[in-house]
Each structure stands twice: as structure tokens, then as C-alpha cells.
Amino acid sequence: MVLETTSLSRASLTLLGVAILVVSTSEGRTGSDGSGTITGTVQIRKNDGDRERPAVGALGRDHQRAPSETTTSLVYLEAAPKGTPEPEPLHARLDQKDETFIPHVVPVTVGSIVDFPNSDDIFHNVFSLSKPRRFDLGRYAEGQSKSVRFDTPGVVRVFCEIHSHMNAYIVVFSHRFYATTDDDGRYRIDDVPDGRHKLIVWTNGERRAEAWIDVSSGQTTKRDFTVN
């Protein structure tokens, strides 16, 4: 399945790129006798992150905050291999600490529940206006937590209404063939049915790279990426 990328905005691409995971068939051939592993690294040349807006009307700079963890990438199969079972729902957590969402990217499977605890001694107000899941948790204080269930695949951008610099991503997959990169940029996707699959690298809300990859039963296929 090929996307016409030229006429679409980046945001649309992002949404489409993940929403397309709803489709449970793949152009890749699925091996019938086993599965393999995809592994590799994602190196980011220049991490733009999310630019702040200038605080012109503020009386001064905000106090020091922990920087957003914007170096995490997601690596995933564009489409679920044919015949793979529905993924199990997860129970994940997106913390609010030092006016930062931790982690910056939370991948989950369809039907998963994400908890949003407030670990700061101030109010936060988590919300999203993304099409796959619109929600607004209202203001709540330290020690309290609220939860949201995600039933539709896609990218859900999460913000805090009070602190405009806070943002995060919840990426909802209709399959389990995805991985987040670690601090060194390494990723690993296990139990991938053998066959030809399209691998996507997604960083900071955008598809940064893609590659067709052949997975053989019992083998580890290595694929490194360098993205901008």
C-alpha cells in the first residue's frame, strides 16, 4: 500500500500513516512456518523537537523544566501481517512531572487504557483534540490520576491546557509489531511473521523514514536508519 505523500501535509500524513494500520492485510507475504526479529538503530541528525512560543507577555522566564524526551522514535510495520491475531490491550502510563509529560511517546494497542497521574504540586489539565480520541480530563492536583481508553488507531496528540509547552504523543496501533528506541537509538521487534514488510520510522510526530524489509523465519534482520 503506497501513500501519495506529495499533496498531503505532514500532519495529515502522520495521522494517515498510523490510521492505515487499521487495515489488517499487508502487501507483504506472510511466512507460514515461523517468525523472525527486526532490529537496528535510529540516529537522529538534528532533533528539532517541539519549538516553544516566545513568552512575550510573561513577566519572566518559566522556571527550569526537564527537557522533553524528544529523541525517542517509533519503529513499526506499516500494516499488520495477514493472519496475525488482534493485539492484547495494554495498561500504560503517561506521567506529568516537572511540567513535562513522561514519556514523550506512548505506543499502545487498540483498546488500551492510559493513566495520567499528576506528579507535580500544581494543577494540570490533560486534553486532546485529535480525531482518534478527543478527551479533556479537567484540572486535577498532585497524587490524582485519571484514565482514558483508546479504541481507535491513530496518533493522539496530548497537551496540558494550563502549560502550553507540555505535549506528548499516544500512538494507537492495531497490531503489536512496533518498538520504541532506547537512549542509544536501538530498537527490536520480535516475532514478526516472515515475509516482506514495510518498516516505518516515526519521530516527533512525523514519518521520517521507511524501508521494505524481508524477514526470514528464525533470523534477525538488521536495519539501521538515520533521520533528520
Next chain:
Amino acid sequence: MRLGAGRRRVCATPWIAGFRFARWTAIGLLSAFVAPAHAQESSDRDLGDYLLYGGQVAGSFAKHDIGYFNQIDYLSSTLRLFRANLQLELRVSERFAVLTEIRTDNFERVEAYAWYARISPWRGRVVDIQVGRVPPVFGAFSRRRYEADNPLIGYPLGYQYATNIRPDAAPAGLAELRDMRARGAKTRYSVGNREVAPGLSLFNPIRWDTGIQLRVGDRPVELALALTQGTLGNPRVSDDNPGKQLAGRVRVEPTPHFVWGVSGSRGRYDTRELQGALVARGQGGALFQTAFGVDGEISAGDWILRSEAIWSRWDSATLATDLDSVAAFVEARYKIRPGLYAAARLDHLTFGRVDVSEPFRWDAPVSRIETGVGYYWHRQFLTKLSFQHNERDGGRRSSDSFVAVQAVFWF
């Protein structure tokens, strides 16, 4: 200098000396912090690391406000206004930045309403010094007056409504003042500038004042002080009198549910033109606007409740009494569902009584209710619909109602 009716005399010299001292202090700080901090920066930063930008485009539409209930600067109405602004921040280093906001209202002019340097001398401590055309320290709404932050379309009366006080003109007596009740949009007096011009609002947060500002502390207590050219009702780039304004605010956040603040300011508001006319009448003397404000915010879940009150006193040289006024509002916002909210504001502006024999309020009190809804189509695109009703105790048009719509996009 002779004083009107044996009243106040304030020597401006300490203010001037203080301001010059502050200016040279600021220049010294700039020199001290820019170069060393810049030298510490790594060489792999690109333009995006130095330059932050943002902006907002907002358009409001309602019928013509012929009673001038919503008039702001340059006779624009907040309900019938196109406003575009661009904000830039040049982060020279962690401790030094230059900020500006360029804005146009109804395409009438393009002006840098903010331009200042921000110095943060100590890393890890919230101490900031801002020099230039700086944001106001007084009040709470002044920091929420951007269309994207204001849940309704209109402004609170104390932040917008033109009273019949003029910095460049004064009534010769009570009869003249009485004639100008409810005519703040087009006021004319016989002392000083005799042209028709709008009067001052208690607080004008649209134009920013010029000077030096200090912020110290963070939650739960924050203090901000500013020494500037103009006054609360008449912020200025270049001064038109020898006096300066000192303003301050303390913000306290004892719990996340509750934030409150107190503000104060005192600055000389009379222009040289008015002062010359007053001196010629034997009524010379510095005239000050003195103001105090209290504000509070309570929030939980889907609710926010805010309230704010401003008391202002303008000195008068030609009348036997000073001119007091009080503005107060209560505002609530409730989120109905994700992206959709409802809001309402009750607002009142009143004025002190003058004249002993036949007391009357020196300007016509105004009451306002505004209710509305807002819907976020996108995180950065908001539309609002509001209904506003105004009642005024005087004037050719003593009441008026408006249905207004507004679209706001920001980036």
C-alpha cells in the same frame, strides 16, 4: 511651582534620578551578561535554537458600537476588530533574550507594542530583569488579554472602558465634568488641550509601558516590580511629564486550586500641556493616578472562577476632590465537553461622588453581562459566540446589546 488649592506638590527629581540609575544599571547588566553568556554557547545551534516565533490572528464581528461601550485604543471596538500579531524571541543565551511583539489592529498601523531585553542573572533562580517596552505587572487579566486566552470576546470594563479623564485636559469645574458624564469616548474640556479626544480607562493593557521591571520568586509567591514612563491608564514609550510610575504585584498560590494577587501602582499622568495650562491658572502640581487591585482564581475539574477588582484615583487640580473609581468583575468558565466551553462575566464600573451640595458620580456607572461559548476546532483554532448587554447610568445611549462572533488562530 504653585499648587492648586494648596494641594500636593511632588518633586520629580528623585524619580528622574531613580530612572536614570535604573537605565544605567540595566545597560551595565546587559554588558555584563551578553558577552560571557554568548561565549559559553556551543557552536552547533542553528537559527531555530536562537529565534522563537509565534503569532495570532483574530477577527471579531458585531454591530457598530455607537454607544462606545467596548471602545479601546484608537476608537476600535473589541467586538469589531481584526488583530494580527507576531511575537519573536531572540535567545542570545540562557541568561539573555530580546523579545518583541509586532501588532496591527484593523490594519490601521503596524507597531511594536513590546520590545524589551530579558536578563536572567542567576541560573536556577527565578530572578528576571526586563528592560524596554515591558508587559504590565498590574492585575491578572493583563496577562490573559490575548484573544486565545480570553474566554469571551469583550474585555472587562476596568481594562477597556474610556472614562472622561484626560491626561492632557481637565474640566474647569464640576459643571463641565458633569457635562462629560458618559462621554468618555469623546471628551472635551476647557483646560489644556481643547480638542475632542477619548478619555483614559482605569487600566490600558493593550499598549505597554516603557521602563525596567524585576520579577523575583516562583510558586507559591512571586513578586514583580516595574518603574515605567506612563501610568496604568496611559502607558507610554516616551514620557510626557517628568514623573515615573512605580507598579508592583504579588502573586500567591497557596494551593493549586487557588491563586490570588494584589497589585498597586502610582504614577504621574498629567501631560506637560495640561500642566502648563494649570500653572497658568495657578493650579499647577503633579497629578497622579494611584491604583490598587486584587484578583483571585479558583479552579477544579472543568470549572474556573475568576474575580478581579481595581480601585483607581486620579488627582484633580481643578476640582476640590479627587476622582475615584472602582471596577470589578466575576468570570466563570465551564468545559462542557472536549473542545467546547461556556463562559460568563458579570462586570461593573462605578465612580465616586463629587460635589458636596449636589452630589453626583463624576462619570456614569456601567454594568455589563457577557455570556458565550467557545469551540476549539483544533488546538490552535478557536471560535467564540457571545452575547453582551450593557447598562449605563447616563449618556445618549444608556444601554446596548451585542451578539458577537470571533475566530482566533495562533501558532
